[in-house]
Amino acid sequence: MNSPVDFINALFNDCPKELNILIGTTKNMEAFKLSDLSENNLLADMFGDKHKLLSNFADKEDIYFSVYPQNETTNKWPSTETTVGISLVWLDVDLAEYKGNSTKDYPTEQEFQDALELLERKTGVRPSIIVHSGRGLHVYFKLDRFYKLEEIDRDIVKRFQDYFRELLGKHLDQTGDFARRGRLPFTINSKASPENRVVTIEHYNEEATV
Structure with a gap:
């Protein structure tokens, strides 16, 4: 997986192509x-290749995507009202290594990995994609299909x-809730x-589903 395009297509390949991200x-x-992103490569046009992207966005605002597909009446911000369905469940994990002297009991990355192994032993469930957000992990578990x-x-x-x-x-x-945004890899x-x-x-494990 070498680009934002690859990531979006891998994460949402089971969703109806008329839906919006x-x-x-x-x-x-x-x-x-989704049909435009996969067929016309609009995302690639937006960001260019990896090296171009890194230089273009080094001093600009952070880039996000909606974790769940949205309908055509979306107000340009993901919400429960505009979410059509889901093809994944996810975890937004803040790690102790990046939290300094926080009073919250955040897990270390090793503690998180241990919990992932325990999850697999108990349920057989494994993550499909893990993204390092820069200060933590966004962990995506794809479902067996898209559900309205x-x-x-x-x-x-x-x-x-x-x-x-x-x-x-x-x-x-x-x-x-469904009003969630994830950080886009390679940004x-x-x-x-x-x-x-x-x-x-x-x-990335393309065969892992819940």
Whole structure:
């Protein structure tokens, strides 16, 4: 996986192509149809190749994407009302290594990896994609297919996160609603230290599904 295009297509390849993914900054997110992103490579046109992207965005705003596909009436910000369905559950993991003297009991990266191994032993569930955000991890578990919201329990993400939090035994942010944005790999985290400034893909298993 070598580009933002590869990442978006891998994460949402089971979703209906007429749905939208929002991409942009905190101030301005634009809706892109999955069909356009995969067929016309609009994302590649936006960002160019990896080296061009790193130089262009070194001093600019951070880039995000909507974790869940949105409908055509989206207000340019992901929300429960505009979310059509889900093809994944996820974890937004802040790591102790990047939190300094925080009073919250964040896990170390090793503690998180230990909890992932425990999850697999207990349930057989493995992550599909792990993204290092620059200050933590965004962990995506793809479902076996795309589900419309009316087909599922709307607390599915929250319940998954609650279960993992019990295995972890540490602080884990609650991000179980649908108004969520993830950091786009190969872009910049302006809050991170220089050595972790680029958002990277740490793990990819295309066969792993929940």
